[in-house]
Amino acid sequence: MVEISKDKDRLDIPAIHAFLTDSYWAKGRTIKEVKNTIVNSLCFGVYVDAVQVGFARVCTDYTVFAYLMDVFILPQYREKGIQKL
Numbered sequence: 001m002v003e004i005s006k007d008k009d010r011l012d013i014p015a016i017h018a019f020l021t022d023s024y025w026a027k028g029r030t031i032k033e034v035k036n037t038i039v040n041s042l043c044f045g046v047y048v049d050a051v052q053v054g055f056a057r058v059c060t061d062y063t064v065f066a067y068l069m070d071v072f073i074l075p076q077y078r079e080k081g082i083q084k085l
Contacts, residue, residue: 001048001049002046002047002048002082003046003047003048003050004044004045004046004047005044005045005047006042006043006044006045007045008038008039008043010045010047010052011038011043011045011052011055012045012052013031013034013035013038014031015052016034016038016052016055016070017029017031017034019055019072019074020034020070020072023072025070026070037057037069037070038057040059041057041058041059041060041069042057042058042059042060042062043055043056043057043058044056044057044058046073046082048077048082053073053074053077053082054071054072054073054074054077054082055070055071055072056068056069056070056071056072057069057070
């Protein structure tokens with residue numbers, strides 16, 4: 001079962017940091033910076049059987065503006081239709 005949650009307490013921050021620091025757009029981002037971006041953004045965790053397999057965050061004013069960032073599904077969970085939810 002796939003679940004999408006806005007509960008920041010469920011986020012696996014070390015896993016998010018590990019993925020992001022290996023990406024071309026966030027290479028070198030510190031864990032402190034990742035934590036700060038999570039605190040200051042609307043975040044979504046994607047879970048399969050309670051294991052986090054994806055992440056996305058939105059910088060928004062909650063009225064007019066929203067910018068989607070740091071979107072990913074872990075490589076081993078890609079091509080399974082999860083990204084289409």
